[in-house]
Amino acid sequence: MSNHKLQAASLGEIRVENVTKSYGAGPFAKTVVKDCSFTIERNKLTVMIGPSGCGKSTLIRLLAGFEKPTSGTITIDGKPITGPGKDRLVVFQESALFPWMTTYENIMYGPRARGEDTPESRKQAEFLLEKVGLKAFRKKYPPQLSGGMQRRAELARAMINNPDVMILDEPFRGLDAMSKELMWEYYAGLFEESHRTNFFVTTDIDEAIFLADRLIVMTNTPTRVRATIEVDIPRPRRLAKTFDNDHANQVKMQALSLLHEEAMKSFSGGSRAAADFVEAYSKRGSDDANAGKPPSP
Ligand SMILES: Nc1ncnc2c1ncn2[C@@H]1O[C@H](COP(=O)(O)OP(=O)(O)OP(=O)(O)O)[C@@H](O)[C@H]1O
Ligand SMILES: [Mg+2]
Secondary structure, three states: OOOOOOOOOOOOOEEEEEEEEEEOOHHHOEEEEEEEEEEEOOOOEEEEEOOOOOOHHHHHHHHHOOOOOOEEEEEEOOEEOOOOOOOEEEEOOOOOOOOOOOHHHHHOHHHHHOOOOOHHHHHHHHHHHHHOOOHHHOOOOHHHOOHHHHHHHHHHHHHOOOOOEEEEEOOOOOOOHHHHHHHHHHHHHHHHHHOOEEEEEEOOHHHHHHHOOEEEEEOOOOEOEEEEEEOOOOOOOOHHHHOOOHHHHHHHHHHHHHHHHHHHHHHHOOOHHHHHHHHHHHHHHHHHHHOOOOOOO
């Protein structure tokens, strides 16, 4: 561990190009990701939002290198991803803290696994304990921590490995609303200090907009990119002011209407009548917008 700060190198651009992922074969084959392309830009916080079950975690397993695409390519800084690597670190939805280790031991897990329990890495662990506000809880075991504290310990445990890219799969799912909002501010603050490349997956629209520099909206399964939206809200992001912003509300309405269309498609199962309904729904917004206006000449 070289330095006790959150500064990250300018690394970790991931390109996903025409990726398809199918499971099974023959008549039982199921395509979960289809012809999907997007870029996770360096030093930005890219958030992916999509309907539940669309294939987001499947994409994360591909980015992590736990699975291989059926076709298409994924590269990091131009090099193909062929398996798990130190350059990428995944934080999963379920707490992956070891219940038999203290907070400190959990944070030191990565360096120790590499045989690097050095004064340097110990100092970095202390620095991170302080950063995530768990100094007083260093000797506690995960069951003695609140849900939010566990998520913060997990962020520290990931960050000590100093990956080029942090990949997070719905890390705050299951937290109560207040802890979740506090975690948004907290996590946004960590990002704003380091500007490390981050990829964050969620199904929560407010979480997505609060955090994102870029928002990637996914289609239903088999999933691909429906739209990419730049989220131009000033940083540091604060709960009290981030949503007090026309741009934030516009982005929210735009993303919600795309997600609604995708949800309706899955609901309809592709039948013609339902497809007509979806089309009618998507037109409704513009008709409403024109309601009450004089007819154009
Ligand atoms: N190994 C597998 N074999 C067969 N089907 C799979 C496999 N892994 C995932 N799937 C299917 O792929 C689809 C997408 O699953 P995935 O977990 O990627 O969705 P998700 O977008 O992460 O959902 P959620 O928001 O609920 O976490 C699901 O229908 C799932 O059943
Ligand atoms: Mg998932």
